[in-house]
Amino acid sequence: MSPSLPKLNLTGDFLFAPVRPDHLSVTPPPPPAPLGPLAAFVGDWTGQGFNTIFRPQNPKTPTPLPVPFPNSDNILELNLTSETLSFSPSLGAIPNRGADQQPDINLNGIPYLQKVNDITIHGESVGIHFEPGIWIHIPATTEPQQGETVTRMASIPHGTTIEAQGKFVTFAGPPQIPSVDMTPFVTATPTKKIKFPSQTASDPKTPRLPQDLTSFIAAGTITQAILDDPNSLLRAHISKQKITQTTTIDISTAPPPIPLGGGTDNIAFLQPNALAAQMSALFWIETVEEKILVPPFKPGQPPHLINAQASIPGQKTARFAVTPPGELKAPREITVHFTQIQYTQRVMLVFKGLTWPHLSVNTLVPTDDIVIPPNHPVWG
Numbered sequence: 001m002s003p004s005l006p007k008l009n010l011t012g013d014f015l016f017a018p019v020r021p022d023h024l025s026v027t028p029p030p031p032p033a034p035l036g037p038l039a040a041f042v043g044d045w046t047g048q049g050f051n052t053i054f055r056p057q058n059p060k061t062p063t064p065l066p067v068p069f070p071n072s073d074n075i076l077e078l079n080l081t082s083e084t085l086s087f088s089p090s091l092g093a094i095p096n097r098g099a100d101q102q103p104d105i106n107l108n109g110i111p112y113l114q115k116v117n118d119i120t121i122h123g124e125s126v127g128i129h130f131e132p133g134i135w136i137h138i139p140a141t142t143e144p145q146q147g148e149t150v151t152r153m154a155s156i157p158h159g160t161t162i163e164a165q166g167k168f169v170t171f172a173g174p175p176q177i178p179s180v181d182m183t184p185f186v187t188a189t190p191t192k193k194i195k196f197p198s199q200t201a202s203d204p205k206t207p208r209l210p211q212d213l214t215s216f217i218a219a220g221t222i223t224q225a226i227l228d229d230p231n232s233l234l235r236a237h238i239s240k241q242k243i244t245q246t247t248t249i250d251i252s253t254a255p256p257p258i259p260l261g262g263g264t265d266n267i268a269f270l271q272p273n274a275l276a277a278q279m280s281a282l283f284w285i286e287t288v289e290e291k292i293l294v295p296p297f298k299p300g301q302p303p304h305l306i307n308a309q310a311s312i313p314g315q316k317t318a319r320f321a322v323t324p325p326g327e328l329k330a331p332r333e334i335t336v337h338f339t340q341i342q343y344t345q346r347v348m349l350v351f352k353g354l355t356w357p358h359l360s361v362n363t364l365v366p367t368d369d370i371v372i373p374p375n376h377p378v379w380g
Contacts, residue, residue: 015092033093033108036137036148037168037247040285040339041087041110047316049362050226050233051079051116051128052182054196056274056351057207065211072207073352076198078222079118079128083362085341086113094136102143109136116360120210129360130157138165149260152251152281159267160276165260166251174243175284179229180344184356194354201227220313230359234342237363238286240311244337245287252280274351281345290336292320297328305369308338318365325374334378340365 017029055075057063062070069075087110094107116129133154140147151165183199186192197206201224204212216222225232253262264276290308297304303321310317318338340363347358372378 016094017092018095030093030106032090033106034137034139035090035108035110036150037170037249037285038090038108038110038135038137038150040247040341041112041135043087044367045085045087045341045364046367047083047362047364048119048314049081049083049360050222050230051077051081051118051360052227052230053077053079053358054182054184054349054356063207063209065207065209067205067211069207074196074207074356076196076206076208078120078209078213078227080120080221081116081128081360081362082119082125083114083116083364084367085115085364088112091134098143100143102141105139105141107136107138109134131155146260150249150251151261156276158276159270161265162253162276162279163262163264164251164253164279164281165262166249168247168249170245170247172245174238174241175246175248175286175342177231177234177284177342177344178282180231180346180357180359180361182227182230182357182359184354187350187353187355190355199227200224230361231344234344234361234363236312237315237342238311240309242289243286244289247285249283249285250281251283253278254280274349276347277350277355278348279345281343284342286340286342288318288338288340290318290338291333292322292336294322294324294328294332294334296330297324299327303371308365315363316365319369320372321369322372323374325379334372336370336372336378338366338370 015029055077057072057075059070062068063075091109091111094109096105096107098104111134112132114129114131115127117125118128119125131154133152136151136153138149138151147167149165149167151163154162183193183195185194197203198208200206201213201217201222204214210216213222253264264279266276270276288308292306292308294304294306303323306320306322308317308319318340320336342363343361345360349356349358
């Protein structure tokens with residue numbers, strides 16, 4: 001088994017419940033509230049993804065580059081990323097009190113901790129994102145009139161907090177992952193896009209980190225296709241997978257047209273420098289069907305450790321710890337399933353009169369081995 005990642009400091013005996021009025025007899029605590037699609041958020045997950053961010057640049061503190069651009073007012077930073085996402089146990093039944101038309105409801109939540117490192121330079125790992133937060137499931141309500149929703153509440157050390165609410169849907173088959181564009185646009189006129197030379201992968205002399213992408217283009221890790229549409233990496237990750245079921249979660253901090261809550265808040269420094277004005281994200285919780293070939297086995301030996309197949313080189317894959325029910329004299333193919341999480345996130349940064357999409361994408365698989373014991377139905 002892989003070592004477990006550090007969890008949030010949440011004791012296992014902590015559960016939300018209504019406080020008992022002291023004049024009533026002792027009653028058992030209520031059962032945990034439903035989690036909806038968040039029930040899949042269990043344990044530790046890992047993956048390697050991609051991040052893009054346009055950063056403001058002040059001429060007094062220019063970013064050192066092989067070919068300097070001290071007078072550029074922005075730098076495009078590209079990151080190959082390594083990510084861990086850890087979920088703690090759910091919080092139980094979080095009582096929220098209704099007013100005139102709405103009875104009381106119970107929420108349930110899952111605390112999480114996300115850590116993202118830059119691994120663009122081979123052999124180096126630099127932390128670029130740290131996010132503690134809580135995913136919350138909200139039941140259907142009459143006031144406001146709203147079906148089930150989920151909300152992600154997060155704190156980012158740069159000085160931003162977010163609350164993003166949205167809906168979810170489950171269907172058979174793989175997700176349809178849309179395209180996404182990093183091109184900045186005039187804040188007052190969103191249809192007026194302004195493409196910068198740094199968005200051209202083949203240009204080795206531009207305000208960008210890394211500046212020369214020649215080796216990355218050759219390796220296929222940062223290409224023009226990925227710059228044009230970072231979600232193409234997500235589609236590549238599932239290109240050779242058989243996904244039998246998908247739950248899509250669509251969240252945003254944008255204000256209604258529909259009666260959903262949300263928003264972002266920023267420290268004073270960010271207001272005139274790089275305001276995080278809005279965040280939206282799509283999460284896909286996918287059930288992947290995998291055929292694995294189990295080598296010969298004798299009772300008493302350690303489990304076989306077998307990796308799922310990668311769709312592209314370097315992709316993180318799930319690993320199975322397989323123990324047959326008896327001796328296998330010849331290899332045997334079995335069909336197994338595992339859950340993976342994909343996401344694409346867009347944060348709208350505002351500076352210099354433009355809105356600059358900051359994009360992050362990744363595909364995450366369980367960190368721990370997926371145990372296939374002797375009594376598993378696959379041996380049927």
